Amino acid sequence: MVEPISASAPVAAERAEPRAAPAARRWSQALDRALMTAVEICAAVLLLVEICVLLAGVICRYVLHAPLVWSDELAGMLFLWLSMLGAVLALRRGEHMRMTACVARLSPSRRAFVDTLANSASIAMLGLIMTPAYRYALDQVPILTPAMEISDGWRALALPVGTGLMLVVGLVRLAQVGRRRDIAIALAIAVALGALAVLAAPWFQTLGKANLLIFFVGVVAIGIFSGVPIGFSFALATFGYLSLTTATPLEVMVGRMDEGMSNLILLAVPLFVFLGLLIEMTGMARAMIAFLASLVGHVRGGLSYVLVGAMYLVSGISGSKVADMAAIAPVLFPEMKKRGADEGDLIALLATAGAQSETIPPSIVLITIGSVTGVSISALFTAGLLPGALLAVLLCAVVAWRYRKEDLSGARRTSRREIVRLMLSALPALILPVVIRTAVVEGIATATEVSTIGIVYAAAVGVLVYRQFAWRRLGRMLVSAATLSGAIIFIIGCATAMAWALTQSGFSQDLAALMAKMPGHSYGFLAISIVVFILLGSVLEGIPAIVLFGPLLFPIARAAGINEVHYAIVVVLAMGVGLFSPPFGVGYYSACAISKVDPDAGIRPIVGYMGALLAGLILVAAIPWLSVGFL
Structure with missing residues (x-):
């Protein structure tokens, strides 16, 4: 005899299913x-x-x-x-x-x-x-x-x-x-x-x-x-x-x-990821933020300036924007909320600061571009600093406008003696980004080699200066660095195979012919590239997008008379804008998750900041000197 099955029977069966096979x-x-x-x-x-x-x-x-x-x-x-x-x-x-x-x-x-x-x-x-x-x-x-x-x-x-x-x-x-x-x-x-x-x-x-x-x-x-x-x-x-x-x-x-x-260049990825975890664990990131806050924390929008500056300083070292934001947001956001800052504005600024700092060395995306296109990594590291600074200034201009009426009655001006003390405390941490970037740019060490120097330096500073080195966390940090880098490198491998298949099919020749017909020659190619990479960045993130399309588009850019370093900086910034733009940019949702803020809260405030980023991106694309002027 077959009994009728109620509408709730499948649900009940699914709930009972784990008990049906406990041994398995x-x-x-x-x-x-x-x-x-x-x-x-x-x-x-x-x-x-x-x-x-x-x-x-x-x-x-x-x-x-x-x-x-x-x-x-x-x-x-x-x-x-x-x-x-x-x-x-x-x-x-x-x-x-x-x-x-x-x-x-x-x-x-x-x-x-x-x-x-x-x-x-x-x-x-x-x-x-x-x-x-x-x-x-x-x-x-x-x-x-x-x-x-x-x-x-x-x-x-x-x-x-x-x-x-x-x-x-x-x-x-x-x-x-x-x-x-x-x-x-x-x-x-x-x-x-x-x-x-x-x-x-x-x-x-x-x-x-x-x-x-x-x-x-x-x-x-x-x-x-x-x-x-x-x-x-x-x-x-x-x-x-x-x-x-x-x-x-x-x-x-x-x-x-x-x-x-x-590609041995990519070995820098897990090493820099581990270095970023060391910086957070040893208290170096906290020391940098405390010093910056002492300088401008008493002015209108001061802590927002600190957020932008801190992202500029620590960005790229960890290899993960999530790690960068996780090192900064928990330190700054509580105090910013005490001052009455809107949480939607905070999350919008955190996300756009992540996009602004995509070209700050030692960016893993820049290392990836160098590995798949043959562009000099030291040149990319030099070229990325000024465009990142320009975007930071534009974000700060939006901050100045939005916080022009901020109530500073609860803000405390830090004394000069305290500023000096915090500066001395932060000095070992502030030196690290300078050492890393100088060593690579000056050709003293490769990006992979300098990461090991940074690891030794960060460990020594943590033990001897800040006296914060949780040995018990070391194993988990190594595993976390291996996990994140494994996800990145696996995508690079799969995207490389896909790019090869596309090249063998004749797609690259067809794409080159199509792009050559774009009106405006080099500027037309840059314009279409910006649109394409913003869209790609919102869906694929930076690394898979650049591995997939970099080998196809960089030769076209070279043929159009565009400096490869300049083109690299433009596409990285474009991908950053896409990565942190709602509703599809996964970087935006990562920022929301770290800050524990509803994504809907930042949709309206982020419009102004994204406008500043787009304006900066257009300036960088239109003025090559901003990228290659110091090469």
Whole structure:
């Protein structure tokens, strides 16, 4: 006898489902904990070894004048393992870059289903590239490294191992979070789409360049707006395009991912991320902010000026705008609210200050541009300072106008003796950004090498000067740095493979021809580039956008007579504006989350600040001297 099922029966069944298989759930949780503990330990040890190896190389080269010929080679081999293990941790922690603006508007049940579908798409991508990654690693076995003379297969093995670990993590996460009904439907959709794609392969091969729209616009857009991590969306589209429309061996795709992830310049990413965490942990950021507040805290809008100045000073060192904002907002916002500042205005200024400081060295985006386009990183570091300062001045002008009637009855003017004391306290912290930027710009050390110097300096200052060094946090900081950098580097690898596929399809030649026909020649190209990168920055964030389109657009800019350094600064600022612009810019929502402010509160106040940023961006684009005048 079949009893009728009430409308609430499915919900009741879903609530009872975790109890139906407690043993399986406990087993998956135990596996998850053991696996993640092992990966965290390995990632933390690898990052620590990287720091030691690079520091030893710096000391031997510049102090002992006896360079270690194998240090860079060993660092490069370990770096790929660090990146893949970091990507595993990022997947487990949900820290891979993804767009959630559309998914967040769905009802809870629909959002849960879409999340399950997105997770299933990521798992499918990992399963598809697992075999090509293994074959690629086997192909690298006969190749010997020049200095250490060991098989390059040991380095390339990181790709299949990391992919396999991510596959396990994805499956465990799906089993723990997904509902059985959603999993079954997602599996059915995946199988149906896969079968349909295979059957349609002969038809795809007759479409020619129309496949670019299907895979690199359609598949990527559906993946990104459905909440699939950006890197996984890129990889899924590239795999589909190569496997269904070309005869290219899929090991080539893995090779391009390896190429994108193995650039030694990118080793600066985890090192600077760790340096940023050290700056926050040792109290150096707090000391800088306290000194700035003592200078202008008593004037109208004074703490807002401090916020802009602090973002200028610490920006780029951590490698994460989230980390930059998290170091500043908790220190300043309580006092600013006491003075009656509107929380919407605070969040708007924090977000736009994040966009303003995108070109401040040692910006990870600038390092990424240098790695994928060949532009001098020291030149980019020099070029980024003045445009960032210009945008800061324009933001301060808006602050001056908005706070011209601020009540300062509760403000206290800091005495000169106190200012001197705070300056002396902050001096070791203020020296660090100057040392880092000077060392790279003057050619004393590379961006990667100077990061190790900064780490040693920050640790020494924390222990000897500020006496704030929480040894217990060191392990978590290493893991956090590895996780964030793994998410960044994995996107770079996937975007590099996608950019290669686009180039091989002839898209770059078509794009060059189209851009060459733009009216206004160089200024027309700059104008369209600004619009494109603002849109890309709001959806993809800076790093994947620049890795994907940088190799395509920078040669066009060069052919149009635009200085590559100037063009780099313009597109970085444009991406920053997009990244922090509501309603799509994920940077804006990160600022809201850090400040615990409703995103709706900052929509109106941010208009004025964004107007200042756009005005500054237009000035920088129109006056190349602002970027290249000091080169």
